[in-house]
Amino acid sequence: MDSQVNFSAMIWHRTFRIIFSLRGLIAILFSFYFIGAIAWMLPTITEQGGVIAEIWKTFSSDLAFSWLLFDGALSKLVSIFIAPLFVFDAISGDKTGERMPIIMSRPITRTQYVLMKLSSGMLAFTLLFLPIMGIGYFVFSGLVEGGLDVANYFATCILFVALAFFCMAVCLLISALVKKNLVSFLAAFGLMSIAMTANASKNTSDALLASAQLTPHYYATYFASPFPEPHDLEIMPFLGCLVVIILFALPFLYLTILKFKKEDL
Amino acid sequence: MNLYLLYTDIKNILSSKRTSYTILIMAVFALVFGLVIRFSSEGLRTALEASAPGSAGVFEYMWFEDVLKFLLLVVVSFGAFIISDLEDDGTLGLILARPESRIAFLVRRILASLGAFFIVFMAGAVLVGIIAIGIMGDLDLPLFLLHQFFALPLCLFVIALAFFLSVPLRTTTYTVISSFAISLILSFTYAFSLMTGSGTPSPLNPLALGYRILVNAPLVEPMIYAFVFSAVLFAAGTVWFVKKDI
Numbered sequence: 001m002d003s004q005v006n007f008s009a010m011i012w013h014r015t016f017r018i019i020f021s022l023r024g025l026i027a028i029l030f031s032f033y034f035i036g037a038i039a040w041m042l043p044t045i046t047e048q049g050g051v052i053a054e055i056w057k058t059f060s061s062d063l064a065f066s067w068l069l070f071d072g073a074l075s076k077l078v079s080i081f082i083a084p085l086f087v088f089d090a091i092s093g094d095k096t097g098e099r100m101p102i103i104m105s106r107p108i109t110r111t112q113y114v115l116m117k118l119s120s121g122m123l124a125f126t127l128l129f130l131p132i133m134g135i136g137y138f139v140f141s142g143l144v145e146g147g148l149d150v151a152n153y154f155a156t157c158i159l160f161v162a163l164a165f166f167c168m169a170v171c172l173l174i175s176a177l178v179k180k181n182l183v184s185f186l187a188a189f190g191l192m193s194i195a196m197t198a199n200a201s202k203n204t205s206d207a208l209l210a211s212a213q214l215t216p217h218y219y220a221t222y223f224a225s226p227f228p229e230p231h232d233l234e235i236m237p238f239l240g241c242l243v244v245i246i247l248f249a250l251p252f253l254y255l256t257i258l259k260f261k262k263e264d265l
Numbered sequence: 266m267n268l269y270l271l272y273t274d275i276k277n278i279l280s281s282k283r284t285s286y287t288i289l290i291m292a293v294f295a296l297v298f299g300l301v302i303r304f305s306s307e308g309l310r311t312a313l314e315a316s317a318p319g320s321a322g323v324f325e326y327m328w329f330e331d332v333l334k335f336l337l338l339v340v341v342s343f344g345a346f347i348i349s350d351l352e353d354d355g356t357l358g359l360i361l362a363r364p365e366s367r368i369a370f371l372v373r374r375i376l377a378s379l380g381a382f383f384i385v386f387m388a389g390a391v392l393v394g395i396i397a398i399g400i401m402g403d404l405d406l407p408l409f410l411l412h413q414f415f416a417l418p419l420c421l422f423v424i425a426l427a428f429f430l431s432v433p434l435r436t437t438t439y440t441v442i443s444s445f446a447i448s449l450i451l452s453f454t455y456a457f458s459l460m461t462g463s464g465t466p467s468p469l470n471p472l473a474l475g476y477r478i479l480v481n482a483p484l485v486e487p488m489i490y491a492f493v494f495s496a497v498l499f500a501a502g503t504v505w506f507v508k509k510d511i
Contacts, residue, residue: 022439026446033450041461052460080335081449089438096353181353181438182342186286189445190293193335197297207304 005108007116014120018086019127027082027125031132034073035139042143059226061145062152069140070156070224071199075217078160079196080189082129083167086121088188091175091260100265110261118172118253125164133157152233156224159238162245163220167192169252176259203227216248266373267365274377275384278346284385287339291389292396294332299400302327319481321408324397329475333416334452340420341444343382344427347374348506349437358511367507375499378424386420387413412478418491422471423448425498432505448472471495 018024042065045052052072056064091114094100103113133154141148171188178184199217202209202225209228212218219241223233231237278284302310302323310323317326348371351357361367390413394406427444434440455466455473465482466473471491477484 022434023442026442030446030450033453037453037457041457044461047462081446085442093438180282181436182345182350182441183282183286185438185441186283186290186338186342189338190286190290190335193338194293194297197301201301201305204301204305204309208301 005106005112007112010108010116011119011123014116015123015127018120018124023085024124024128027085027128028132030077030081031128034077035132035136038069038073039139039143042140055226059230062147062149063224063226063230065140065144065148066152066156066224067221067226069136070160071221071227074160075163075199075221076196078129078164079167079217080193083125083164084171084188084192086124087117087168088171088175088184089181090117090121090172091256092178092181092184093175095179096181104265111257114172114176114253114257114260118168121168121172122161122165125168126161129161129164130157149233152223155233155238156221159220159222159241159245162242162249163216166216166245166249166252169249169256170195173252173256173259176256176263216245219244266369271373271377271380274374275381278343278377278381279384283339283342283346284381287342287385288389288392290339291336291393294335295328295393295396296400298327298332299324299397303400317479320479321405321412322397322401322403324401324404325409325412326479328393328397329412329416329479330456333419333475334449337423337448337452338441338445340382340423341427341441341448343378343385344424344444345431345437345440346378346381347371347428347431349431349435349440352431352435353437361511368503371503371506375428378428379421382420382424383417386417415478415484415488416475418488418495419471419474421495422491422498425495425502429498429502429505432502432509 045056045068047053052064052068055067058064059067089096094103104110108116137148137150137153170191171184174187174191175184178187195215196217198208198211199215199221202212202218222237222241223231302313313323313326314320317323320326320329348357351360361370387410390410394404394409397404397409398406423444426447427440430443430447431440434443451470451472455470455476458466459476465480466476468477468483468487469490471487471494474484474487474491476482477487
């Protein structure tokens with residue numbers, strides 16, 4: 001790294017700019033809306049028919065709730081909305097605003113620039129996501145019969161941070177490939193919606209379960225889902241899931257750096 | 266109103282990446298969700314069919330219940346065309362310097378956006394129907410297209426919302442993310458209310474129109490609400506824009 005660049009200061013500066021912007025506000029409001037909605041429907045949901053009530057009868061309340069929260073709601077919310085929200089225009093925005101030549105005239109390498117965008121997006125996501133999930137834990141544990149398993153809950157939260165890393169790596173590549181924010185928005189949010197479909201439908205057939213296993217979403221919800229079977233939280237499978245999700249993300253990050261390095265600005 | 270400029274605007278949208286991405290995203294969603302239903306168990310397909318007595322087939326249930334939420338992202342992009350595109354390009358001030366009132370300018374841009382969206386959405390729906398028939402084989406295409414037409418007031422509301430938000434937010438980025446977020450919240454609100462067994466969603470929520478089509482619920486009242494809300498948003502956005510210092 002270039003000694004003239006205060007890399008960590010740049011990351012923190014951009015992180016706070018994201019958090020205290022409209023997109024940070026939207027992410028916070030959206031997350032609290034989800035927590036409130038799930039807390040509101042939880043007391044009545046088990047009385048209704050359908051898949052959710054069946055799962056509640058078949059498995060423990062803790063696992064059934066984890067499935068509803070992480071597999072049913074958050075895997076969609078994080079992958080199709082909140083994670084792309086922080087980075088979908090990270091590079092294309094600078095190209096559109098013609099700020100790129102000015103930024104590149106500073107003592108910063110192109111690799112540093114990409115890593116700064118990804119790190120600040122990840123940091124902003126983590127700083128918002130984990131405290132909100134912490135509040136969610138206290139709200140939900142009082143509503144679920146027998147309480148929630150704290151280790152399982154927060155282990156899945158950490159896997160979701162890794163899932164956000166994957167989503168951001170993909171969105172950053174899209175942002176590097178296109179020149180317009182709108183195109184980046186359509187491609188990033190559209191692709192993320194498609195990427196999570198197999199995991200969202202994994203309980204419907206063996207073919208979809210096999211497809212879901214080819215996506216990082218499956219590994220992020222590994223301990224929260226009763227499909228194909230419930231998994232107890234253990235350190236090695238947890239680390240395995242974490243590594244697999246990160247390995248899914250790394251090729252996209254590498255391609256982003258490669259593309260951005262070769263770009264004629 | 267200058268009809269030639271209106272024609273040019275519609276032509277500009279139809280030849281933009283926004284149009285090709287919309288058709289592409291609709292086709293890919295049709296392909297993916299068609300395969301999801303194709304590989305689902307027979308029991309699930311029967312259950313879906315039973316829960317949507319007014320639908321043109323199982324595929325349409327998925328299309329209205331799941332895909333329409335994701336498609337909101339392409340709908341908001343048409344709302345962003347009205348002002349935000351010009352703000353991003355930095356050409357808004359220049360265009361407003363022409364001898365055309367701001368109201369006439371906005372009416373033209375809104376009509377162009379709605380006209381182009383109608384063409385793109387219905388063309389995309391035909392393609393989606395053909396893909397679904399290719400995969401599933403049991404979709405009633407004319408009924409599916411009629412239902413897409415009935416769902417247009419929903420899209421009209423989302424475009425109006427995006428336009429209204431684009432007046433204070435200016436840039437395309439903030440316009441699309443905020444209008445997409447609000448539309449998603451409205452969609453999830455009716456979906457959550459269904460999960461709690463509250464019955465048919467409120468006619469006041471325009472985003473529940475797709476579900477109402479599926480279950481053969483009355484459509485006139487929610488359509489009137491959707492048109493009224495859209496008209497209010499367009500009118501409020503126009504008044505705000507006319508008085509705004511550019």
